[in-house]
Amino acid sequence: TQLAFKGMKSLNQIQSVVCDTALNTSENLLVCAPTGAGKPNVAMLCIMQAVRQHIEAGMIKKDQFKIVYVAPMKALAAEMAAGFGKRLEPLGLTVRELTGDMSLTKSEISQTQMLVTTPEKWDVVTRKPGDTQLAMLVRLLIIDEVHLLHGDRGPVLEALVARTLRQVEHSQKVIRVVGLSATLPYYIDVATFLRVNPYKGLFFFDGRFRPVPLAQTFIGVKQTNAWKQKADMEEICYDRVVDFVKAGHQVI
DSSP, X not given: OXXXXXXXXXXXXXXXHHHHXXXXXXXXXXXXXXXXXOHHHHHHHHHHHHHHTTEETTEEOGGGOEEEEEOSSHHHHHHHHHHHHHHHGGGTOOXXXXXXXXXXXXXXXXXXXXEEEOHHHHHHHHHOSSOXXXXXXXXXXXXXXXXXXXXXXXXXXXXXXXXXXXXHHHHOOOOEEEEEESOOTTHHHHHHHTTOOTTTTEEEOOGGGOSSOOOOOOOOOOOOSHHHHHHHHHHHHHHHHHHHHHTTOOOO
């Protein structure tokens, strides 16, 4: 495991809390934590647990398992594939991107231990009823930004999870489902949907765990006329932006 965490002396608070469950059990996980809390390291701990299950006589049996990481966007998939690929290289594991832009041949897929894909692409791959060879090898499914269930692409994610759970029931083989998300208000519902045991596999961290603390300011606008209200809001916004820029800060 330490080979995949090269150069890191310690885990941060969130990673330390999740570490034991992620690395030493096969529990389904849902980790809700603010942006920048280091969720890729939690994913890496789960990946190492999956790899450890397939070591015989000190050798990793690379043809016995697949790990699938579902990233929300193609650009993020490319970035994640590069990042994980670099970290898993010392273990001799291959990570490839499988998106609408990057198609892989069957032999390339068979030589790959970890696929980084988008919800839509993985949906297409697992939808074919006859072609279950790849899906049968999956031992770990990591869904990044699982809070997208609430958006336009929610039904695709829902179908992926439902199909994976059905496969577990049919094949009687464990496929670990790990959901990573930003801080959610309805995390217990999402945990139930992912078949996560709320006492063992559910981890919820709120805004206090942000690496960079955020301050929120509410400014009330009392105008009732819609046009005047818009003008007031724009004026306030402009004044605040100017103040920040004058102080040398960046503004979005």
